[in-house]
Structures are given as structure tokens and as C-alpha cells.
Amino acid sequence: MTTVVSVHSFRGGTGKSNITANTAAKLAAAGHRVGIIDTDIQSPGIHVLFGFGDNLSDTLNDYLWGRESIDRAAHDVTSIVAASTPVKAGGMLCLVPSSMRPQEITRVLREGYDVVTLNEGFRDLARSLRLDYLFIDTHPGLNEETMLSITISDVLLLILRPDKQDFQGTAVTVDIARRLAVPSLLLVLNKIPDAIDTDDLLGQVDKAYGAQTVAALPLSQQVVLNASGGLFSLTHPDHPWSRQIDAIADALQR
């Protein structure tokens, strides 16, 4: 059975795509069959981490407009993972990217798309590739598509940074997720400056949301400089940031 993991944040720039790509790669390396769908159609980005350029063909957009099946849009990126770390037998990672072409993006903004089709796409992909995990990299904020993604997920991974707006927005998302009866709600704190007392922060977050925080990722200059240069946790497995990615992967495997 596929575990559907929605990765969401209230605002952009939380490092959502980076955490999604790294966690998914870790799970694939551990021998799982993993898929990622970039549903941030308005501002896609996760494909860059796997070394894809901007004029990518066979995208989620092609599926949504009925031009091809969802598994045609799935790009096998297991070799990218295998280039940095050994992948256990049976491990597989594929990515369904969103198109970076301006006309495709404006078409989505203008016409919208059928959320039911999207949901069916998730299901078909999970089945045809016999996925253990399906990661949905969502658009920040709460709209119909993201709420649908949240609804259908087994695990909602909420990424937040330690700042006032994120604390407020995450509180709203937590409430919505509870109303939608998401089975598992996990919090991930990202970009924590060195100077902040992490334990104290985790205590406050626990109290404020009543949800489990599975990882607290430091704000690391090294990770920022690496930017979209690849999967940092694979190339720097002993870095504190990568250790926290391991913690997320561990939580998802439980």
C-alpha cells in the first residue's frame, strides 16, 4: 500500500522542495519505491534538484490537459540518487515535474485544472509504479488543490520556519488538517539559526500545535550555498542538516 505524504507549508521559501527531494531520495536509497509529484504548478522548482533544465517535456501539465498518461510524465531519477549513495535493491525514485514553460503556467493560472483528475493521477501513479511512498510537493498556502492533497494524504508533513507569520499560518493549516481527519500530522522546523535554543523552541511548538515535531533543521550556510546544486543530504551525509533529513525519513518509515 502506498503511503501518501503531502509536504506543505503556509508560505513559500520554507525549503519544502529541498526537504521533499532529500527525504524521498533517502527512502529510495533505503530500498523503497518512491514517487514525487510537483503540484506546485504555479511556481515549480523541485526538478532542478534532480538536474533537469527548464524546457522539460512530459510533465504533470501534459497529464492534466489529457495529453498523456501520468506514468509517461514520471521521470526515473534513481540514477541521480545512485550517483551519490548506494541504493538498496528494489529502491526506486521517480519524479513527475511541473512544466516550467510560461504558457503552461499561465494556462493553469487562467483556466485552473480539475482537482479530481489530479487525484486520479495520484492513484494511477501509485498503482502503476507500485509505490511505497508518494510525495506531493504542494503549492504554499491553502487553496482547493492543496486542501485536496491534504485530504488524500496519509501523512501531512508541515514545514515551518521559526518566525511569527509561519507560526500563525501553520496553526491554521493544523486546524484544517484536523478537520479533514488527516491520519498523521508531522511538523518539521527548518532554517533554525544557530543562536536559537532549539530545545526551548521545540517545547513551545509542541505546546502550541499539539503535534509531533519530527525534525529541526539548522539554518546552514553550506546548505544555502549548495542551493539547487543537488541532493545535499546524499553528498554530505554527516552534516547536522542531513541528520535531520534522516530523522524525517525514519519517522515516515515507522
Add this chain to the structure above:
Amino acid sequence: MATGNDGEPSDQPVKRHRKLRLNMRWKMLAGFSLAFTVVFIFIALWVINHSAANAMDRLTAELHSAAFGGAQTLDDRVFEALVTTVPPVADPANPTGLGYPDNPLYTTVARELMRIRDIVPEALPYTYFRDPKDDQLYFAASVGYLFSPQFGATYKVPVASVSGQSTYDRMRSGLTATTDEPTYTDSYGSWISSYSPILDTEGRVVGAIGIDYPTSYVDQTQRNAISALVPVLVASYLSLLLLVLIVSSALVRPVRRLTAATRRIADGEYDLDPRSLVRTRFPDEIYELGQSFEVMARKVAERERSLTSEVQRLRVEIDETKRKETVDELAGTDFFADLVKKSADLRARLHEQDPPADDQS
């Protein structure tokens, strides 16, 4: 949970194996005093040996010429008359059983021998001769008769009865040429000796002069050298060590100040007075170390200030009214109501084990 710190900071230096801590000053002192001791002992031994050897050489030469000169000046006719005409005299008080003859010939020779003592005061001159009848050596006149009769060789005592074999052999060769005998010891003490033949006008040997000299004089010379040398060596030894102490203190002091400064920096005290670290009139390596140390402290302080200024008291504050409003607004739509209704169903559909035929693409 891990944070950005890669290692655990600690107030304590990394634990080392338990070792005896030795002050740098004591180390320098120990090293230098060891070196000084070796050098000074070497100097002392050399000076003492040299002075002793020198004294011995001079003494031997002096004795040699005294014996030779004495034999030259001694009246050979008086000497020959003495040994050929004056018979030995019995003296039961003397261990040899023989005594000194009360004869003017004997007294004349003894007086002449006494003149040698005027030149070499410690010397003990005496005469001896070979008796052709038995080819043995016998003592003739001795200076001891004049100033210490109980120690002098009495008249016509066989030399063999008081001397060792090697001395006897040298005395015998002293009848043909001036012969020196190096240090030897008998029951009276340690001696060096010279023997020289007494010749008559025709060059015939009539007897010989022997001079014994106590080597205690050489020992005295050695003792004098030591007593002159020791205070000088001790004084220079102590002043060198004092110098080492002063120099090592001068080296250690700035190092101690730097150590204290690192402790202060570790405690977050960065306002080091650069002049208090290393003071010197002539800048050297330690002065440069102090300067770069001060620069380091200033930069660390700057970095820490810039870090601490970023630290904000982070509080997870949520505006509950606004939260409720936003949630209500989002959840108030038909879409949301529909989603809630369908949520269980949607999840279930995603997890259907057997895909329906029309879903295969």
C-alpha cells in the same frame, strides 16, 4: 535533537594523560645546570691534573740537577777516605744495630750534603757505595745524622736491608749515571728519588749521592690548585644559574600573560589591553605573538557581537482570534464541506488494492 553545532563546547581543555607539570623555568634551570656541571667538572679535572703533572715534572728535574750537582761538588777524596778507613759502629738503640761514627770525615760529608737541602729544602740527601768485597751497596753518610738521627740511614747499613728491589736496582745504576726513580711508596711515605755517581779526578766511581723527596709536596700543590679553583667555579656556576633564572623568567612572563588572556577570552572577556599582553622595548617573536593574539581577540569579539545581535527571544505566539477567523473562512466553503464529506472515501479510493479496468491507461 541536533542543532547546528557539530561539537560539544567545553570549558576544560581536552583531557590529557596525567603528567607531572614542570615549570618551563625549572626545565631550563635543570638543563643548563646539567650542562654547566659537566663542563665545570671537565675544567676542574683538567686544571688539577695539569697542575699536578706540571709540579711533578718540575720537581723531578730539580731533583735530578740537585743530585748531579751534589755529586759534582762533593769532595771525592774525603768520601773515599770515609768509606775505606772508618769502620761501622754498633748502636743497639737503632733497629739496624748500627749507628753514626763520631768521625770528622763523616761530619764533613754530612755537612756537604746539608748544603743540598739549602737548595731543595724538603730533600733528604745521603751517600752510598759499592763494597768490592761482596759487591753489595752500603749507605755511607746521611744528612739525617744532622737533623733527625732516628730517621737517617746509619753508616754502612746494607742498602738491601732497607730498600725494595727496584729501588736497589736504580741505586745501583745511579753508580754509573744520574738516575731518576718515579713515585714509590715505602713504610715512611711516598717518594721520588734521584741518584748520581761521585767520581774522583780520574773518573772512577767512588760512590753515589741519593736524594729522596716526599711527594706530599705534589699533593699539596694539587690541594692548593683545588682550593684556588673551587671558589671561582662555584661563583661562576651560581652566577650562570642566576642568569638562566632571569632569562627564563623573562621568557615565561609574557607566556603566562598570554595564557591568562586566553582564559579571559574563553570566559568571554575580549577587552584585552594589547600593552598589558607583551611589553618590550625591542619587539621579538613573543611580542608579535601577543600582537596577533590581541588581533584575534578583537575579531572573535566582533564576530560574537554580530552573532548575539541576531539572537532574538523566539516566542511561538499565535493570535487565536485570527486563527479561528481564518479557519472558519476556509472551512466555510461548499468545496470544503464536500471535501470533508468525501475525505474518507478519497483516501480509500487511493488505496484500493485492485485497480478497476478503466483506470489502466
